[in-house]
Amino acid sequence: MTQHLAAPADAAPATGTQSDWWRDAVIYQVYPRSFADGNGDGMGDLEGIRSRLPYLKELGVDAVWLSPFYASPQADAGYDVADYRAIDPMFGTLHDADAVIREAHELGLRIIVDLVPNHSSDQHEWFQRALREGPGSPLRERYHFRPGKGKNGELPPNDWESIFGGPAWTRTENPDGTPGEWYLHLFAPEQPDFNWEHPAVRDEFRSILRFWLDMGVDGFRVDVAHGLVKADGLPDIGAHDQLKLLGNDVMPFFDQEGVHEIYRSWRKVLSEYDGERVLVAEAWTPTVERTANYVRPDEMHQAFNFQYLGTHWDAAELRAVIDASLAAMRPVGAPTTWVLSNHDVTRHATRFANPAGLGTQLRTPGDRELGLRRARAATLLMLALPGSAYVYQGEELGLPDVTDLPDEVRQDPSFFRATGQDGFRDGCRVPIPWTVGGSSYGFGAGGSWLPQPATWGRLSVEAQTGDPTSTLELYRSALAVRRERPELGAGESVEWLEAPEGVLSFRRGGFVCIANTTGRAITVPLPGRLLLSSGEEIRIVDDEALVPADTTAWWAV
Incomplete structure (x- = not known):
């Protein structure tokens, strides 16, 4: 795989004084x-x-x-x-x-x-105290504790599911060993959700x-x-x-x-x-x-x-x-x-x-x-x-x-x-x-x-x-x-250029990007001087460039 390379990366990254x-x-x-x-x-x-x-x-x-x-x-x-x-x-x-x-x-x-x-860990001090102190603990108000549905509170408070699978509620055990309230966890049971109210x-x-x-x-x-x-x-x-x-x-x-x-x-x-x-x-x-x-x-x-x-x-x-x-x-x-x-x-x-x-x-x-x-x-x-x-x-x-x-x-x-x-x-x-x-x-x-x-x-x-x-x-x-060219980085828009089907071509000032997403080489008008290619060598003949399959090339206009 032959690739056109830019100059070595020797410029320093952004410093602490740069705005935005x-x-x-x-x-x-x-x-x-x-x-x-x-x-x-x-x-x-x-x-x-x-x-x-x-x-x-x-x-x-x-x-x-x-x-x-x-x-x-x-x-x-x-x-x-x-x-x-x-x-x-x-x-x-x-x-x-x-x-x-x-x-x-x-x-x-x-x-x-x-x-x-x-959410926090179920080992967070707040949650552990809430469990120890039982129903009515002020710490429980910092999470989502709720009584269950059903005759004996044996069903979850609602039908929400965890992102990780299974119910989004786990039932607690009261300090005296009896079944207690449920708490909400949109992820794992070890990750109780905070009450942000x-x-x-x-x-x-x-x-x-x-x-x-x-x-x-x-x-x-x-x-x-x-x-x-x-x-x-x-x-x-x-x-x-x-x-x-x-x-x-x-x-x-x-x-x-x-x-x-x-x-x-x-x-x-x-x-x-x-x-x-x-x-x-x-x-x-x-x-x-x-x-x-x-x-x-x-x-x-x-x-x-x-x-x-x-x-x-x-x-x-x-x-x-x-x-x-x-x-x-x-x-x-x-x-x-x-x-x-x-x-x-x-x-x-x-x-x-x-x-x-x-x-x-x-x-x-x-x-x-x-x-x-x-x-x-x-x-x-x-x-x-x-x-x-x-x-x-x-x-x-x-x-x-x-x-x-x-x-x-x-x-x-x-x-x-x-x-x-x-x-x-x-x-x-x-x-x-x-x-x-x-x-x-x-x-x-x-x-x-x-x-x-x-x-x-x-x-x-x-x-x-x-x-x-x-x-x-x-x-x-x-x-x-990207650091060396002022056109790259911050901005709000791109100028789309005409391109064959399956190809993206856009301009940003004196810079052009051409991305061929197809499985075959595509011929495009030569935009300018080649800066960088993601893959095989770009063949340039007269005023045309052959961009290989699944390849993106950067050009200076």
Whole structure:
């Protein structure tokens, strides 16, 4: 695979003085347990992250988003938080967190941390006291405790289901051993939902925000941002499709109007601090127009574009989602975000290796060569669009999902529950490879918490560094071009150009992007000087260019 490369990525990422840095930032998601292991126990940690920060600077990203590292029983990989102001010992200490933040800033990188406000761990002090004190405890008002239906309260309070499968209610046992009230958990039973109508919950999270802002973090990615407020009376939903629970339809526990008052109050907290601190919403909503409500001028700064993530490698479908996304964000003055992979979905190198229509949770590896070719092309398309882009750790190595993990090693809680999420998220969470050899390919000295494939070494950072055909060097080059060209990054629109069926072509100032989503080479008028290609060499004859199948090319006009 021959590839035209740009100049080496030697420009420094954005500094702390840049205004509105989040409008065009490339943000790299670190899943701490799978990024780098600093103490050799087989589990990634903060010291491992700190040691690899120079790699992220060299890659060319602007900010690093850390998935949860808080004190937690790890019932859902840290998204069940027992103490929001403490670090789980498996990841290190507050001193380690401080070192990561400080050294990232010294390198010109920003740090965004995950915040999980919809629910806590069932081991949280508030919830444990609520259980001990029994019905009537004031602490129960901070969650959703309800008496059951039926003659003896033996039925759940309503018909809501958990996102992970099964009922969204679990019955408690009273201090005297008798059956008690039920509590709501939209996710695992170990994750009871907070009652955001209670002022103590609101006060507590404003305090948590200040704690981490005082530590120096640059922002928060807000987990389940659409779920905090529930409809009055917790009404039944009746017959429904399980997929609607993920935000694909109107539900009484998601995307309620009351969430926006919460985020307006959070925005005021962030405004107390210097340095452009940001809020990023993980908000699953039925439409991009609903998502735009979370990023109005006095609320959050960004929201994930899940409609784009779920789009197939198809020119017409991509163009429709791009247009709709840009149009939805324009009235509220927010940047559009673009993302292809994260810790909850099958990596796009595997999604694109399979037939379209199979969704974002796949169990089959598909055509590896085809998937990687499309993934590289999709990356160049994404990085050329106006706004901010997210990169999930390992995608810059072209990593596929690990689809053949034995059942006995899986840890995704939804894997063990029926009719909920697919339960195969572990496949995108396998620790990434750093070196060609070693017991864990450089992840750490003590193996890895999920088994890595035998082929991982040839996909490692060490194997790909310096190889002009590698996916890693493609990402480095693309991010360098993105920084160097003023047309790229922030913006509100693209100028679509005429193109053959199956091809996307658009212009941004003196820059043109052409993405061929078809399985055959396409001839297009020569736009200008070739900057970068995602795949095979672009053949140029006279005033025409032959763009290979499943390839994206960047041009200077």
